[in-house]
Amino acid sequence: MKDQMQEALRGCGADYADIRIERAEETNIVFRGPELDRISSSSSRGGVARALVKGGWGIVTFNDISDLRAQVREAVTCARLVGQEQSQLAETEVVDEVVPAPPMERDFRGVALAEKKRLLQGYNELILGAHPKIQTTSLGYTDLHRQVHFASSEGSYFQETRPDIVLGVSAVAKEGDLVQRGIDSIGLPGGFEAVTGLEGRVQAVAERAAALLSAPPVQGGTYPVVLNQKFGGVFAHEAFGHLSESDFVYENEKMREIMVLGRRFGPESLNISEDGAVPGCRGTSAFDDEGVRTRQNPLIEKGVLVGRLHNRETAGKMGERVTGNARALAWNHPPIVRMTNTYIESGTATFEDLIRGIDLGLYALDYFGGQTMMEMFTFSAAYGYMICNGQIAELVRDVVLTGNVFETLEHMDMFANDFAWAHAGGGCGKGGQSPLPTDLGSPHVRIQNVVVGGRQ
């Protein structure tokens, strides 16, 4: 494969060109209610050829890998229509590596389908039997094995195996017209062992769904809010992480002014980082999809903006160094600037310190999901508790937080010393590429003056 790819790129006439070819195998099992809903598998192979001519990109997507030279030629033809300036890519080392696969105690490709189905069925029955108010369930299992080959006209080549295993569990409880959901998920770049032995967590999901039926909806308004680790991680990703993706910034002078390095974004105690190389997280790989080695990239240090996420072009045009954040969802997409594993660093306070001074506030836990549009964000917690007079009080439902990243980062005032990675399922969506595996991490975090949605 390496020779074919390098041969196809030789003398192609572009300022830069690359080819990425992937082979992916995937298995999905879905239970809904007592019955198996779907069991399916897929196998795909295809690639993307990219050419850069005078600053303009030509991008060609294909399944047929028999004539790579023709695909590169087509990409160059497309790029020639675009280019009107100077091509500018940040320097990166020329690599030639076959990356060893991440450790898997039990490679999921070798686990019998019967065993995968049995595991899921067991979890499903556990939820259905957990509480009389449980109406239905939804459980999804996916294992995905991607093998990536990359070659560039600069002579780089790498081959990397990226396994991803995800289990998502949802319990639906119903009483009259009221429906409540308990959710949990796990996602890891590992083997089948990642999804076994989770009976305790699955049981808790069912019990929470039932408990939420008698929980009141949170009253809309502005509160001090304490986020648990999973929710803090979502905040780092949704509210701040997307804004640090420099494809929004590099050709927009006004955005560059907002995101100028050295600008204060939050208190001294705030540190946010990105790390595509940390072992055992879903957003981890040795190389990004432009052949740049991944690394730790501090974004906010002591409350001050110190870095951002780049592909080679955005780094080149901003005169900054590469960060390894060009990622593609699959063979049929070109890489774009994406997060890997985003986290808020641990502080020194305890959880009790965070809630002690709050007269009326909200403790928001886990997440359904989040969305962001530039500086605006919104995300919802799986569940929450009111905080009254410094104590955790009643369970509440329908917890949705919203805000403006600049104000909200300033309002973060305390960080606990209990950092944890989320290792959750789901993933990140951007530019039609979703869900891309990413990971999130955080300690418990306190934020003042957060707008919480809800009916009055």
Place this chain on the structure above:
Amino acid sequence: MIERALEQAKGRAQEIEIAVRESRSSGAEYEDDKLKRVDASQTTAVSVRVIVDGKVGQSRGTDPQEIDAVVDRAIALAEFGSESKFSFPGPSAAPEVKTYDPEIALITREEMVAVGAEALELLKAYNPEIKVSADAGWAISTRRLVNSQGLDIATEESSYGGSAGGVLVRGTDILWVGRYRNWRKKDVNARTLAEQSIEYFRYAERMAPVATKQMPVIFTPRGIRVLLLPLLMGVNGKNVLKGDSPLAGKLGQRIFSPAFSLTDDGTVDYALDSARYDGEGVPRRRNEVVKGGVLTCFLYDLDTAAKAGVESTGNGVGCGASNVLVTPGESSFAEMVRNTDEGIIVENVLGLGQGNIINGDFSVNLALAYKIEKGEIVGRVKDVMLAGNAYDAINHIRAIGSECEWSGSTYAPFLQVEALSVVGKG
């Protein structure tokens, strides 16, 4: 190739269905005022479903040369598959539906580049501070669907889409406005898209404060998805069968304002979700889902219909809606605004689909929304949440617009509901 695979599966599977789709596409994209990329793609998808001993197995691949391997995998999976009560359909007559425009195959890359260039010029003429994004792209695909019951359908589909909009940064305020159009017939006009975007930039020239209170809300033909998403999940036959839908058991009941009617119609010429047959070979049709506020049908595919003891409504595979058409009313948008003392216009939201959406509850951030005061649009509202229940809202309609617009595969009017909770800091 397909015939041979079908033949080889006989004896190993009672029923088999093979679909092969070949797609080509190309587009040109402007970003931050510059032409950034031109792309091209040529892809193939093979999907196979089999029924073996009353159980379904399915598998997908990307190489038509390897259909046999996909069939083998589907058969192997069927041993562990879900119980089925249905059969694949034989040949049947279907309405003529136009899904292909030969003009689209003739669109050149230069022509698509020109769409972006024109939008760029118009938006810059309005406000040179806007960083413009615009694109145009076409796609053409052929699909062949064959099954062991003698069905053999070949279809050809085309689409051509374009968008125009941009980002305007003022201080730390970042405003994003954009409009798009995608249609199976060649019908993209850069000027129209740019002018529509400019209109929404104009409304946002000033900011308007909002206090926390209940007020009437106008959803634009794009913003209306806040209300339609829960409803469409609720009428999905699978959600009904599984007991997830709050609409289960409510067929024939009046659940909404009598002014509200909604149709699922997979037969509209050139609409994005139109086709002669659905994904499993059942003729697409027109399904009246809500008529005069009364819930009249749910949407089904073959598998779910068989389990529910009803017929497929041509919404396979998955029981999802095709094109969604909301019946227009009498009021013009201008009248709706004029008749509103204090209210909100919602064009785009953040965070839809989070939380207990199937219940109808929503709590979203207003990504692009405007304030009405004393019958006038006075500016953009921001950092504001809108909360309510979609079922409740559609049962309390204040006015339905007479002007409908397509947004993706939804054709809807402006729709004003009586009162929703607006949570702001103003």
